[in-house]
Amino acid sequence: MNIHIPTPLRAYTDKQETVSIPGATVAEGLAALVAAHPALQQHLFTSEGKLRSFVNVYLNDDDVRWLPAGQATAVSPGDELSIIPSIAGGCSKEPSI
Amino acid sequence: MSATVEQPELPKLSNEEVARYSRHLILPEVGMEGQKKLKAARVLCVGTGGLGAPLALYLTAAGVGTIGLVDFDVVEESNLQRQVIHSQATVGRLKVDSAELTLKGLNRNTNIIKHNTMLTSANALEIFKDYDVIADGTDNFQTRYLVNDACVLTGKPNAYGSIFRFEGQASVFATEDGPCYRCLYPEPPPPGLVPSCAEGGVLGILPGLVGVIQATEVIKLILGIGEPLIGRLLLVDALGMSFRTMKLRKNPECPVCGTRQITELIDYDQFCGVPKPTGTGPLEATSPGPAADLPIVDGIPQISVEQLKARMDAGSAPFILDVREPHEYAIVDIGAPLIPVGELTRNLHRLTFPKTTEIVVHCKSGARSQRAALILKENGFTNVSNLAGGILAWADRINKNLPKY
């Protein structure tokens, strides 16, 4: 399957926009993605291994959260997985931390 | 007695207005009735920045009768790359004043209501209640969740837009049956994990593209035509010039629009894990002051630019690491070696000194370097601090000759 990487996370995938990954399910695809690019781990998953709540994963145009089988949904080679993190920009300026 | 249903009284158009809006009037989907609806409509633009600028300009041009503007900022030179409602002549003035000047020049009949304030839990419901549609063009997660919750609680639709670098998102939230922003993202990212536009940059044209999409949605909602982006998330990729839409669902467990357990506005700074704005007022709240005793954030001590400068002057400078990107380094640097934060993990071997060596990490304004400091700490470095305010604070308070970007 092809996984679309959003701009904020491309720093962790050697600037690649799309990553081609083998895997029979959504979960397998995500696991293979993180195995290939370990720096993504903390951005996509909590320390308990749950997908972070400000990161949504879409299988084609469906939010994986709402698919009956969730991350266990079967994926065929032509399917597209998209990672859509929340972005807040408006954009003027933001106080620094 | 007439059998026709009594419509709420719509305002009449003057001859001048008929001439001005003739291209709308000859469109059957707008027509006289639609133009009157636009004249009667009241739209609140939250923010007059990159998104708010094209939004307010097109709504004003189109004949929306009343436009509210919420902003507490002043116009800065670096805004003009994208905030086309402001101009070089208004740099230094309040954004609401600057925006009003431009909008009144475009359409003297538009009623502009200025809210020169930061939107807060204390004032949002009061401000929103006088408007029909809210257009969210803000730039931080706290205000995003505040606007969302206030829209759900007051029953006002939210024409939403957001941008980052070359990508944008747009949707319409908080309609009666549609999902809200919390249905899409129940929680914000922890501070520092997602870079802000000030840190990450943004293509100046992109907010124009996304802001005009928001304006289009506002107009459709007012006129009741077309298919608004309800239950859909539009993704804009300016580099690939591709537009994709994803399906959104109303979350029955959503605490605002689903279970409705949230019945009043909360503390959004706390919700998003960020410090409250200082009591000195929003205009001064840009960088930590020199005298302040800086807190330890997530176990990383924060060092001020004055403290670092004093150490350098005393000849006891720590090892300084710059974690910005090469294209930023090309603009300005303070002589520190560069390893971008995204490449830090696999470049740790380049730090050949003992792990007890004192390291100060810096970036543009302090968010990425905080993340980098955490990475170093996780990898066994025991004496890592973060330069609060980054190279911007350095240029503000130590070496005023440096360019700021």
Ligand SMILES: [Zn+2]
């Ligand atoms: Zn909701």
